Amino acid sequence: xxxxxxxxxxxxxxxxxxxxxxxxxxxxxxxxxxxxxxxxxxxxxxxxxxxxxxxxxxxxxxxxxxxxxxxxxxxxxxxxxxxxxxxxxxxxxxxxxxxxxxxxxxxxxxxxxxxxxxxxxxxxxxxxxxxxxxxxxxxxxxxxxxx
Numbered sequence: 001x002x003x004x005x006x007x008x009x010x011x012x013x014x015x016x017x018x019x020x021x022x023x024x025x026x027x028x029x030x031x032x033x034x035x036x037x038x039x040x041x042x043x044x045x046x047x048x049x050x051x052x053x054x055x056x057x058x059x060x061x062x063x064x065x066x067x068x069x070x071x072x073x074x075x076x077x078x079x080x081x082x083x084x085x086x087x088x089x090x091x092x093x094x095x096x097x098x099x100x101x102x103x104x105x106x107x108x109x110x111x112x113x114x115x116x117x118x119x120x121x122x123x124x125x126x127x128x129x130x131x132x133x134x135x136x137x138x139x140x141x142x143x144x145x146x147x
Contacts, residue, residue, distance in 0.1 A: 011050040016043075019057045020142035022135070025106065026063040028147065029070055030094075034109035036147040037061060041114065041123045054119065058126045060142055064102040065131045069094055079108065103129040 021040060025033055043049050043056035069077070074095045082089050097104045106129050114120040128137065 009048065011048045011053050011055045013053065016048075016053065016055045018055075020060065020137060020140040021057045022060045022062060022142040022144045023147060024063055024133075024144070025061050026066040027068060029068050030105060030109055033061075033067070033147060034106065035113055037106075037110050037127070038113035041110070041126055052119065054122055054126070056123060056126060058128070058140070058142075060128045060130070060135050060137055061106055062130050062133050062135055064106050064129055065098075067102060067105060102131055 023033070023037060023040075037059050039045055040059050041056045043054070046055060049055060075093055077094055079092050079094075079097065080089065081092075094105055097108075107127070110127055111120075111124055114123050128135065
């Protein structure tokens with residue numbers, strides 16, 4: 001065979017087809033939902049996936065106030081951060097974060113599953129998280145999917 005009958009096609013910013021997707025987080029387990037959302041944001045569900053290009057969809061997550069955690073994770077799981085000052089280590093639990101806003105739980109879980117580079121920061125900008133069932137993105141005509 002002298003020539004290839006197929007060619008590997010790499011997507012770029014001009015050829016990517018981005019869509020809007022709505023995911024309902026009602027009664028969903030946090031980690032399982034976050035991994036599926038991260039896959040959609042990254043574009044791994046598309047046949048034209050290219051690792052160095054933002055080829056994923058824009059994802060809207062609704063009903064985050066009804067998210068579930070299995071076992072005793074509401075009180076035993078810890079999120080650690082540091083203020084940058086001596087003795088500045090701060091620890092919080094999912095229960096404390098949910099009291100502030102339940103969107104923080106989804107955002108932290110999805111952000112941790114994205115690449116830790118410029119592309120990951122850009123992909124994170126395609127995530128929109130809301131506590132209730134209403135969202136302001138009806139003009140984009142998002143497609144509802146079940147995970």
